[in-house]
Amino acid sequence: MKLKYRPMAIMGFSSLYVLFICAHFDDRFSFVSVGAGIIILLLTAFIRKFRESVTPFFLAAALIFSGISFEMTTEYKISYADSLTDKEVTLDATVLEEPEFTGTKYYYTLKTNKIDGNDFKVKLRLSASQYIDAEPYDRVRFKVTLYEIGSFSRDIKLYYNSKGIFLGGYVSNYDDDYPIEITKPEKKPLGYYLYGIRKTVTNRILDGLPNDYGGVGIGMLIGDKSYISDETVGYIKGAGVAPVFAVSGMHLSVWVMGLYAVLEEMKVRKKINSSIGIGFTLFFLAVTGFTPSVCRAGIMLIMILIGNLFHRKADPINSLGFAALLLGIINPLITADIGFLLSFSSTLGIIAINPLLEKHVVSRVKDNIWGKIAKSVLRLFFVSACATFASLGFVIVFIGYISVYSIISNMLIGYAAALCMLTCGLTVLFYPLGGLGAVFSLESGLIARYIIAVIKFISGLPFATVRTDNEYWVYGVIVFYTLIVGAVLIFNNRRAFKISSVGLAAVILICCLLYHFDYDGYSFLRVLETDGCVAAVISDGEHNAVICSDGDYKYLSDSVSNALMGSDGKTDLLIADINGGYSSVYGLIGESKINKLIVPKKNDSLLSVYDEKDITENSNAKIKLWKSTTVEFLSNDEYSVAVCDIDGVKITIILRGGDIPQKFLTGDILICDDIPENIKFKKIIVSGESDSENSISTEVYGDMDIKIKKNNYKIIIREGN
Structure with missing residues (x-):
């Protein structure tokens, strides 16, 4: 693949290289890029050989322009947006999409028109406790508290920035003091009609396929995966076919x-x-x-x-x-944007490597009936393999796991996915004709059923996925690509392919061994955003336990179920501070698969939803959940606390406040809904709203994870993801 006479390739690849380094490593590289471009131009003026080739000009232009554009974006939009954070402002904005409901929050994407009366157009991600009765492209005006989106995670910040979202905002409840004004646009923008088309497509497919089958069709047709169940999304990830469902x-x-x-x-x-x-x-x-x-x-x-x-x-x-x-x-x-990186690298792999395989392998197959079948299978395999091979580095580093059978999965559903997309499109097109549309809808459902059956089977196979979320895999990627480049440069023949293949196998084996012996064994505690109660889920990957307070939060069961994804909703232990009367905990108990339940006191309501023989009545218990994880639960008329020791990290969860002894008010992390006095904690997480500058509030950021191992921990802010 020579780039000498490909000016657009030189500029495009060089530009992406600069932008990638600026975004993921150090934004100051933008100045280095501009400087390098200027130096190349100066060298061109003095070196005749450079002047005779157009390549240096294209390279210099790409370096200079990429550096300047990145710096302008970060300086104007990101820096100015960050300067507005931690303020309550009056926002005039346009709703861009329908809301996404996660946990307890509605998340909206808005485009600001004015902030406190000043013109500033930027995308904003808004979290709201209440549903805002506004359609896409309606104009809204209300008071909102702004915050720096992704302030606790560079990865999350980059994710939103790549989508043009540079600000976060949150509101609690709307009342006379905090009203919201909704205005319908007099002149509908083009985006409104495009939104209408997407809604029509969605409604017509769901009318005939109101389940996962319809969700699969919508995902393939317009890329909206929100109608696919969490269970099927897990199959998609496990089988490694997510790109098939992203248009x-x-x-x-x-x-x-x-x-x-x-x-x-x-x-x-x-x-x-x-x-x-x-x-x-x-x-x-x-x-x-x-x-x-x-x-x-x-x-x-x-x-x-x-x-x-x-x-x-x-x-x-x-x-x-x-x-x-x-x-x-x-x-x-x-x-x-990881989706773009995967798409770009996969395409590059197909157009750069696949022609070589076609020339040296496929062309040598005999051209009889069996040969034609073999050629079709080989072509399907090589396309999938080239895409997987080229994008493997990004998958390892950014996705965090490898789908071992992804090539086989894509081969088995590739043609079916294309056919499903076509039949879904024809379903939408012929929907007004009734019978003909119903025929295509039936065909779409049968194909979607086949696709789901295949990915469910493959995702359930042993070692379907291998986790890669550690530094050893990152080092392995560097070694792997270094081996490939070195082999190609030095040997430039079939030996290069052999060395690269051996290098890939060695890197994967070494990384797996290092991960198993040195990096595995993390424990996680997820703090759930709830309304009126405190809830947390502890997990070590194989076991889990739920600790929650009393309350009437109607979404508690859904929030816990989402946190338990990957464990089939099974809970080894539930510790609940139930005081009697109505409680959302009863709903959680009735809907979840709980092996053991610990409560301060039994009551008739509890016995009506759970078997008495599996209930332990204990108001002062010390439980060993699993290796290196213990919980001390204490509940009385004054207060209720759960003190967790997770691999040397002390986390105190206040389930009910009161006159709490000082020994419970010291440790690494405090989780509560109301911060008590005279506490000594390194981090404070408030379940709900908080005015304290020294705490992290689920009211603002939603659910959050604490990743723990060997006396160390890291708080991961999810921000609705």
Whole structure:
């Protein structure tokens, strides 16, 4: 793959390289990039050999422009947005999407028009305790407290920044003092009609397939996975087929190339056919929300279709480089979007490696009936393998686990996924005709059923996933790619492939061994955002326990169930401070699979939802949950506390306040709904609203995790994720 005569590839790849380093390592590299570009230009002025080649000019332009664009974005939007945090402001904004409900919060994406009367347009992620009765593209005006989004996690900050979201905000309840004004737009923007199309697509599919099958169809058609159950999402991750359910190049190519083939059969002129293809591509990008992975594919397809208009063949590497350059110009933080990185690297792997495999392997297969079948299987395997191989580094570092059978999974559902997407599209198109739409809906459901059955089976196989969320895997990625580059540069023949393959196997084996013997064994405590009670889930990956206070929070069961994903909803132990009367804990007990229950006192309401023989009545208990994790539970008329010792980290959970002895008011982390006096803790997490500057509030940030091992801990702010 030579880049000498591929100027767009040189600029695009160089630009992405600069933007990636700036985003993930040090934003000061933007100045280094600009300086390097200027030096190259100066060298070009004095060195004749440089002047005779256009490559240095393209390289210099990419370095200078990328550095400047990244610096302008961080300086203007991020720095100015951060300066507005920790303030209560009057916000005038436009609702961009329907809300997402997670735990106890509704999360909205807004685009600000004015902040305290000053013009400033930026995307904001708002968490609200109450539902805001506003549709997308309605204008809202209300008071909101702003905060720095991702302030506790660089990864989360980059994630939101890559989507153009630079501010976080939260509101509690709306009343006369904090009213909200909702205004319908007089003139509907284009986005409103695109939103209407997405709603129509969703409603028509769900009308015929109101379950996971419909959710699969919607995910493949417009990329919205919110209608797929958490259980099926787990299958998708375990089987390693998430890209199939995120609209990208495969989906767009099927539609555009299918439309192109139909028009060609109808004898439509090539130029008109290509023009229709370009128009449809732009329409598809708009309907699916201009996500980076779809935009990358769309730009490449448009380049191919433009080439058809002028009787020129578009170069795939150049087209990919141009797409990268254009998307980097539009959003300098695009390299923080893992979806884009996976899409870009997978595509690069396919167009760079697959032709070699086609030439040296597929072409040697005999051209008889069995040979044709073998060629089809090999091509399907090589495409999946090239995409997996090229994106493996990003998967290891950013996703945190490897799906071992992902190549097999993609081979088994690849064609089925394309067919499911087409039948779902035809379902939507022919929905007004009734019977014909119902036929396509039935076909979509059968195909979706097959897809779910396959990924459920594969995700349940032994060693379906391997965790990679530690530094050894990062080092392994560096060694792995160094081996590949070194082998190619030194040997440049079949020996390079052999050395790379051996290197890959060695790296994976070493990382797995190091992870097992030295890095495994973390414990987690998740603090749940609840309304009126305190709740936490402790887990070591194999076992779990729930500790909660009394209260009437109606979503407690759902919150605990979400926290227990991966354990089939089973709970080894529930410690609950129940005082009698109505309690949301009874709902949790009735809906969950709890092996053992500890309460201060039994009552008739409790006995009506749980077997008495599995209830331990104890108001002063010390329980060993598992190795290196103990809980001391004490409940009386004055107070109720649970003191957890998790691998040397002392965490006190105040379930009910009062005259608490001082010995319980010291440790590493305090979890409570009301901060007592005379405490000595390194960190304080408040379940609910808090005015203390020294605490972290679930009212603002939602659920949060504490990652613990060997006397060390790290608080991970989830911010609704």
